[in-house]
Amino acid sequence: MDSQQVLLLGLGIEAPWKLVDQHLDTDKQPHELHLEIRAGRGAKYACPVCGRECPAHDFQEKTWCHLNFFQHHCYVHASVPRVKCPEHGVKLAEVPWARKGSAFTLLFEQAALALAREMPVNAAARIIGITDKRLWRIIQHYVGQAVADFDLSNVKAVGLDETASKRGHNYVTVFIDMERRSEPVLFVTPGKGKETLKQFKGFLEDHQGRPEQIREVVCDMSPAFLSGIEAQLPNAQVTVDWFHIVQTFTRALDDVRKQESHIAPLPKHTRWAVLKNAIADHLTVNQLNALGDLLAQGFDTVTAWRVKERLKWIRQARTPRAARWRITRFINYASGLVGDSHLLEPVRKALQTLRTHAERVIRRWTSTYTNARMEGLNSLFQAARARARGYRNTETFITMIYMIASPAGSVLKSI
């Protein structure tokens, strides 16, 4: 293998193209390696629209950033012909080493994607020596292409949840295939609520699916989602995930705690003492002491905590019938505990929510889909936020969710 072949390795250069010059620019730090590619005289080139072999009309000088060659930055230069097709007129020909419109060679892009799959994008960008904005553009191109090829014709059950790319900002709603263990994400769209169901329906129809084929939707109890599902997915039954029930009561508890702390100082360590799961999570001695103090002094926060902890009793029901009975008992018991305390209003609201959606909650006892999958979404969201840090907006956040949790991830591996 001579030196020319080494330089061309992986560049995908084929006739009529050949390497005509190479030189190392030692004035630059680090040194730059420049490769000059030309096509033979009188060569014909394919029209980018129809593929017909056509003569060159004129040439345009182009430069691509190629993989570093050892420590040297490497650039590829070529005069790219504009072909004159009798049918399509004058068009810029495509070159085999780069995709249309890209300032990087394909090999460079492959290396960039390989790194971006393994680490935060800003770290990958630093390693390959480009700005993270440019790396994002490469990633978005390939992810977008992979997503465009998704086939949703067999999807029967979806789970959906919303999250923010930053705390309280830029919501996105994520749809997953409840039947797929790995790479479950099907669709991610900006926003939250009713409109996102309409977007999903459109995406489904654009990807060989029909709204009628969706039989079950697993989601939280937000009225916006529920009315969206009713409007867009006519055959879907809604199952409310247990995870969201616990979340609803945990949030209510936290609201009570915050309100009460404005009125009276709560014992130290109260926050995590009440937010943790009293049995599954190990409470520290300080947290146990805080619970003891809360109980002894009869704070409303501890009443909200007792209601939340009691939820487990419902979940342990073995049959839908038992679950229905336990929900009724639970609501009566909790309403008694809450009484007419003004501070406990958030818990009263949570109970009302549970009452309204009881049948959808009970469906989880007959549904084949466990809520572990929905709970797993939260760690996925966290990972996507971390990987997109430094340059995070709705668009990059969505791209990252697709990259780490949708079939686009596998597609990118094979590019």
Ligand SMILES: [Zn+2]
């Ligand atoms: Zn043509």
